[in-house]
Amino acid sequence: MNSFTTNIQLVYVLGAACFVLGLHLMNSPATARRGNQVSTAGMVIAVIATLVLLIHEGSVTATGWTVLIIGALLGSVVGLYSARTVQMTAMPQLVSMFNAVGGGAAALVAVYGYLHDESAPGGVLGSTTVFTVLDVIIGSVTFTGSLIAAGKLQGVITGQPVIFKGGRLLNVALAVIAVAAAAFMLTTASLPALLIVVLASLAFGVMMVLPIGGADMPVVISLLNAFTGTAVAMAGFVIGNWALIVAGALVGASGGILTKLMADAMNRSLSNIIVGGFGTGDSAVVAAVAGDAQVRSIAADDAAIQLAYASKVIIVPGYGLAAAQAQHGVAELAAILESHGIEVSYAIHPVAGRMPGHMNVLLAEANVPYPQLREMEEVNPEFARTDVALVIGANDVTNPAARRPGSAISGMPILDVDQAKSIIVVKRSMGTGYAGIDNELYANPKTSMYFADAKRAVAELTAAVKTLVG
Amino acid sequence: MSTALVTDLTIFVLALLVGIEVIGKVPATLHTPLMSAANSIHGIVLAGALLIGLTAHNFVGYVLAFVAAFFAAANVVGGYVVTGRMLKMFRRKAQPEAVEGRKQ
Numbered sequence: 001m002n003s004f005t006t007n008i009q010l011v012y013v014l015g016a017a018c019f020v021l022g023l024h025l026m027n028s029p030a031t032a033r034r035g036n037q038v039s040t041a042g043m044v045i046a047v048i049a050t051l052v053l054l055i056h057e058g059s060v061t062a063t064g065w066t067v068l069i070i071g072a073l074l075g076s077v078v079g080l081y082s083a084r085t086v087q088m089t090a091m092p093q094l095v096s097m098f099n100a101v102g103g104g105a106a107a108l109v110a111v112y113g114y115l116h117d118e119s120a121p122g123g124v125l126g127s128t129t130v131f132t133v134l135d136v137i138i139g140s141v142t143f144t145g146s147l148i149a150a151g152k153l154q155g156v157i158t159g160q161p162v163i164f165k166g167g168r169l170l171n172v173a174l175a176v177i178a179v180a181a182a183a184f185m186l187t188t189a190s191l192p193a194l195l196i197v198v199l200a201s202l203a204f205g206v207m208m209v210l211p212i213g214g215a216d217m218p219v220v221i222s223l224l225n226a227f228t229g230t231a232v233a234m235a236g237f238v239i240g241n242w243a244l245i246v247a248g249a250l251v252g253a254s255g256g257i258l259t260k261l262m263a264d265a266m267n268r269s270l271s272n273i274i275v276g277g278f279g280t281g282d283s284a285v286v287a288a289v290a291g292d293a294q295v296r297s298i299a300a301d302d303a304a305i306q307l308a309y310a311s312k313v314i315i316v317p318g319y320g321l322a323a324a325q326a327q328h329g330v331a332e333l334a335a336i337l338e339s340h341g342i343e344v345s346y347a348i349h350p351v352a353g354r355m356p357g358h359m360n361v362l363l364a365e366a367n368v369p370y371p372q373l374r375e376m377e378e379v380n381p382e383f384a385r386t387d388v389a390l391v392i393g394a395n396d397v398t399n400p401a402a403r404r405p406g407s408a409i410s411g412m413p414i415l416d417v418d419q420a421k422s423i424i425v426v427k428r429s430m431g432t433g434y435a436g437i438d439n440e441l442y443a444n445p446k447t448s449m450y451f452a453d454a455k456r457a458v459a460e461l462t463a464a465v466k467t468l469v470g
Numbered sequence: 471m472s473t474a475l476v477t478d479l480t481i482f483v484l485a486l487l488v489g490i491e492v493i494g495k496v497p498a499t500l501h502t503p504l505m506s507a508a509n510s511i512h513g514i515v516l517a518g519a520l521l522i523g524l525t526a527h528n529f530v531g532y533v534l535a536f537v538a539a540f541f542a543a544a545n546v547v548g549g550y551v552v553t554g555r556m557l558k559m560f561r562r563k564a565q566p567e568a569v570e571g572r573k574q
Contacts, residue, residue, distance in 0.1 A: 012517075019511050020488055026504050027495040029560040036507060036557055040550045043514065047546075050517040057524055064523040067532045071539030072516070078540075079548025086552060088559075091502060098509040098549050101541035108538040109518040115534075116525050127475050225505055232512045233485075237478055239518055245478055246485040247514040253489025254508040258501060335564065350498055357501025364559040371562060375498045 004056060011049040012243035018042025019247055023254070029370045046243045075101075088365045089322050092355040093150045096221055099228045100146035106231035106248075107139025111194065113238045118189050126186065128238055133182035135234035136194065137201045142227040144205030149220050152209070153354060159214025167211060174204040208274065216273050218355050219262045223270070226255025258356045265350035267402070267412030295430070298448035300457075303424050304464030306448075307333075310387035312343045314379065316415055318352055320393020320427070322362050324454035330392065331366035333462045340469045345372045347379040347389075347415050349397040380416045389420035391441075393454045395433030401440050408437050423447040426457040500560075506553040513546025 022039025025031040054060050060068075079098075086094045110132045117128065151157035178200035181193045212220055233248025235241075263270050307313060315334060321327060334344045346368065352359035360373050374382075383389060391398055398417040401407040417423055423446050430449075432438060441447055450457055496504045519538035526535045 015514075016485070019514075020492060023489070023496075023504075023507065023511075024492045026500055026507060027492075027497065029497075029500060029557075030562070032500055032503060032560065033554070033557045036503075036550065036553050039507060039511060040554075043510070043546060043550065046514055046517055047520070050520045054520060054523055059525065060523040061527060063532055064526050064535065067526075067536045068520055068523045068539050071536040072520075072543040075540040075543030075545075076547040079544035079546070080551055082544075083548040083551035083555065088556070091506070091552075091556070094548070094552060095502075095506055095509055098506075098513075098545050102509065102512045102515055102545045105515045105519055105538045105541035105545065106512075108534050108541070109515065109522065112522045112526070112531065112534040112538070115530065127472070222505065225508060228512050229508065232515045232518075233482055235515060235518050237475075237482075239521055240474060240478065241518060241521070242478075242481055243514050244518055245482050247511045249482050249485035250489040250493075251508040251512045253486050254493040254504060257490060257493050258505060261498075261501075348498070350501075353502075355502055356505060357498055357503070360499045361502045361556050361559070364556075364561070367559075367561070367564050369563050370499060370560045373499050 005053070008049050008053050009242055012046055012241065013246075015042040015046035015049070015243055016246035018045065019250055023250060088362055089325070089354075090154070091358060091361060092217060092221055092353075093153045095355060096146045096150035096153065096224065099221070099224045100143050100150065103139040103142025103146065103224075103228045103231050105139075106228070106235040107136050107143060107198070109235040110135035110139065110238045111198065114194055115191070118191060129186055129189075131234045131237035132194075133185055133197060135231050135238055136197050137178055137182065138227050138234065139231035140198055140201035141205040141208065142224050142231055144202045145209045145220075145227075146205075146224045148206055148209040149217060149224060152212075152214055153217055157210075161213045162210040167207065171204065171207050174200045174207060178204060212273065216266070216268070218351055218353070218358070219259060219266065219268070219270070219273050221355050222255055222259040222262050223274075224255075226252050226259055229253070229255055261350060262356055265413060267409055295442050295449050296445075296447065298424065298450050300450070300460040300464045303448065303450055304461055304468055306388050306422060306424065307337060307342075307390070307461065308340065308465050308468040310337075310342055312382075312386045313337060313388045313390060314345055314347050314374075314383065314386045314417075314420065316347045316349075316389060316391040316394050316398060316417055317359055317363065318349075318392065318394025318397065319354065319359075320395075321454045322353060322359065322393070324393065326392065326454040326458045327362045327366040327368075329455060329458035329462060331363065331368050333458055333465065334368070334372075336462065336465055336469065345374050345379065345382075347374055347376065347383075347417075349376055349394065349415055350413075351397065352394065376413060376415060383416045383419035386420040387422065389417045389423045391417060391423065391425045391427075392458070393426065395427070395439055396437075398441050399433075399437070399439045400444075401437065417441060418444055418446070421446065424450055426450045426452060426454055428453055503553055503556045503560075506549060506556060510546055510549025510553055513542055513549050516542035516546050518542070
């Protein structure tokens with residue numbers, strides 16, 4: 001390592017420090033924007049250092065520069081356009097697409113490194129091969145897996161689990177092929193073997209995500225995020241670049257933590273989700289009401305009276321609210337109640353929405369101040385002194401059955417909505433949530449059901465409350 | 471095992487631990503922006519994509535460099551812009567006009 005490349009490595013360390021600092025500043029909404037700016041600065045520093053290195057080495061051909069510049073410019077335009085135009089409800093798809101391209105780029109870096117070293121005198125080093133195959137496998141699986149996940153979230157591919165006979169056997173076969181070809185590469189440098197690893201991994205990525213239902217996507221996206229980070233770190237090992245190693249490790253850690261949080265909050269083990277089965281997707285399955293369950297339905301006026309004469313209201317939003325695009329309406333209703341002196345907050349379950357923390361972003365977009373967005377552990381003790389809990393489009397996360405053993409959701413952390421003095425549930429039908437079980441909350445004598453689409457319900461409630469508090 | 475490899479592995483493990491420590495403190499409210507921020511950080515693979523240019527002197531090399539640069543640039547630019555866009559929406563208070571409405 002000559003002194004010039006040493007200096008470049010030092011600049012990379014500076015960039016990496018910015019990434020850590022940037023992530024650290026994300027521990028509060030008040031400093032998070034600064035965190036993003038610090039992280040951006042780190043990225044700019046790292047990219048400039050790389051360009052300086054390229055210029056200094058002087059071995060990039062004119063075609064090479066043209067290809068890199070045009071590629072990067074086109075990529076920037078696509079990235080900028082999608083980031084500017086994306087709807088907040090479509091964030092999970094976009095994040096998934098970024099996982100795909102990040103993983104894909106990491107795999108390509110390793111593939112190129114292998115191509116280059118293989119033709120070089122001395123061939124490919126053994127340790128480099130290990131990281132190359134790891135990068136290629138993880139990067140390729142992430143690439144296709146994330147594309148499928150994005151397709152499912154966008155509705156281009158069905159959100160239902162796609163399961164066919166022999167699917168699992170095919171998965172095992174693909175994994176065996178990829179690992180066997182990779183093992184072969186450790187003994188003999190072989191381009192065809194690398195090609196087999198790439199193709200088998202790409203196919204495995206498709207086959208891994210297809211059988212997973214739309215409702216499990218928060219976990220899948222977190223997992224693929226961790227994969228992308230790992231792939232990038234492996235690419236860093238291949239080309240001996242600290243910036244990639246540190247950044248990849250940070251992302252791998254964040255993806256890993258979020259994956260575990262999501263899996264815990266859904267009461268599912270990771271293997272259970274990946275093996276697939278019961279994450280059925282978005283559409284509410286219309287199920288018959290259990291024979292002994294008596295539910296009370298309520299009209300807009302009566303619900304509005306309860307809200308208008310409450311002193312403390314907690315709104316429990318679920319994906320149904322986002323799907324109906326009712327978050328702006330809810331924010332308006334909350335603002336009216338607040339102006340009438342009623343304390344309003346939002347209880348947000350970790351898996352509300354389609355990715356970790358998604359509901360918070362949707363409500364922030366609807367201009368809800370973040371101090372009103374309360375996390376589950378923090379808000380649960382407050383339900384007991386809440387006059388009205390207004391549940392909109394949330395189901396399983398409010399089911400008291402989770403507290404007892406013997407149901408599909410036993411042990412899942414839930415919002416203690418049933419502790420509130422009265423409960424209003426806005427729901428399209430008595431259909432079950434994705435766990436496919438009846439919600440005992442609905443049969444609670446304190447509960448009134450308001451059967452309507454979330455958007456219409458919120459509009460009607462707002463109108464009725466307005467006439468009361470005028 | 472070479473010294474360089476041991477150094478790389480040390481950096482990797484320490485970065486992983488730092489990541490776990492730092493990210494464990496991020497509140498659930500910010501998990502979506504966090505994931506998006508992490509997404510932009512793995513856009514550092516752009517540096518790796520650019521470095522392909524050092525030795526790419528044939529058609530295959532150029533194609534790989536082009537696609538990798540395209541992917542990585544989309545990742546890094548899109549990631550930072552969308553994270554910034556999201557974080558801008560997190561406010562302590564509602565918009566000024568809405569605040570006035572609440573003080574009635």
